[in-house]
Amino acid sequence: MRWTIKPKPDSKKLEALQKALQVDAVIATLLLQRGVETYDDAKAFFRPSLDDLHNPYLMKDMDKAVARIEKAMANKENILVYGDYDVDGTTSVALMSSYLKSKYNLVYTYIPNRYDEGYGISYKGINFALENNFTLIIALDCGIKSVDKVAYAKTLGIDFIICDHHRPGDEIPEAVAVLDPKRDDCNYPYKELCGCGVGFKLIQALAQKDGKTAEDLVEYLDLVATAIGADIVPIDGENRVLAYFGLMIINTKPRPGIKAILNQVDKTELTITDVVFVVAPRINAAGRMEHGNFAVRLLTEEEEDLAAKYASEINDYNLDRRETDKLITEEALKQIEDNKEENRLTTVVYHPEWHKGVIGIVASRLTETYYRPTLVFTKSGDKLAASARSVRDFDIYNVLEACSEHIEQFGGHKYAAGLTLLEENYEAFKQAFEDEVSKTIDRNLLTPEIKIDVKIDLDDIKPKFYRILKQFAPYGPNNMTPVFMTDNLIDTGYGKCVGEDKTHLRITVTQPQSKSLVAIGFGMGDKFDIVSDKKPFKAVYSIDENEWQGHVSLQLKLRDIKE
CATH class of the missing domain: 2.40.50.460 (OB fold (Dihydrolipoamide Acetyltransferase, E2P))
Incomplete structure (x- = not known):
């Protein structure tokens, strides 16, 4: 372990903050390290307020998204709420569908099958919408790179509203509205919302049209806090407010589905860490082992008895997931030891029969063990699919971008990503990945660091x-x-x-x-x-x-x- 002590803050700022808050030097130092420099900063930090949430209409295309949803409701159109199968996706779908259903009946949900359709918007999902007379799809936690699929839907007379938080590619899909604070042309003040957070901004905008405020939407924040924790987005700015009030709901008045999960683990007061390690894995397990629909069903159920039944089923999936990921991790560790190549700066393993639903967890475990940028591949249909994980302060998304000539599809974040490629490109990609990491990584980052x-x-x-x-x-x-x-x-x-x-x-x-x-x-x-x-x-x-x-x-x- 490398121990790194953070630099001491400016002495004048330290003295001023100590005086303003009447706190000792250690507390003032901790606050300055977190960007808290004044009394007002400290008030916002220690006393989060819903008044600190930004106006949702500051997000590009928000007015178009609201207008299209209002038009759909006025014309009695069928609306399909579409989201990914992980925690951020399923909480987003639960949030959006339950809010819209409180105003309008013709709202349905769709989660793609991890194995059959893969990540994000699928042609199968669009064809489902066509066959069932859906004319508007609201896609959450996915879609920012689905240029071809959105164009295909348009030819069928199906409109898209995209609510995403992943980095866009060179081209933005031609949807009716594309809500993504990471768009270069979006001036929304806070860039680090999760997918469920972007979904919340859309329901906040819809609620404003009805004369309501964020105060009226607090009951939905248990879902947002769960997504914030699971997606490991920054907990500062707007996310801090959303997480703070979301935790308050989880701990005082959780929805029946989350309450049923908490009853299984006998927890009284949950922290974000508990959300990450207790609630999120159970919600995730549905999409990993069976189908993400089970998670949405649990999170939208209003009857406590039924919620308890669904939570029990999901707990069984989670136990299966644990067994599977333990077994695959052991196999992956053995593969690395058997094929140890000197001086490699990356870890890349592949087995055609590994369970696609747990390769992300296995990648995380291998990263903890060897502390290298890591890829775990398995066979998915006629292609190979992989989960990527990185070490602290190293952007694995940029590496994948540099190796994109070998990749069919990829997406994700700085520390976690997913990709697919053709089997014949595997060896060439593996070498390109190693070469790019070797070229760009600071060797110090390959030793775990504790920041003090x-x-x-x-x-x-x-x-x-x-x-x-x-x-x-x-x-x-x-x-x-x-x-x-x-x-x-x-x-x-x-x-x-x-x-x-x-x-x-x-x-x-x-x-x-x-x-x-x-x-x-x-x-x-x-x-x-x-x-x-x-x-x-x-x-x-x-x-x-x-x-x-x-x-x-x-x-x-x-x-x-x-x-």
């Missing part, structure tokens, strides 16, 4: 300090959980390896003339020698609460330790 916000002493960790720290949540990209470093630590002599297989480290740390705190390091049992016999060491950690038999105490959650 600030160095502190144990005596700085007081209940008041932690109370303020808790209000930094919800956490996510651009507002990660604060990470601290403390040196000159010793274990008081009670340190031990814990857990069934003794893989975790539990120690009680102290500094000279200082209080002591319990510290837990998951998966760090192999570092016990560093702390044994009261040898001095330094640690990187975050701070959280431990509840044991009704007693709540602060503890350190170790990220790494060094002599």
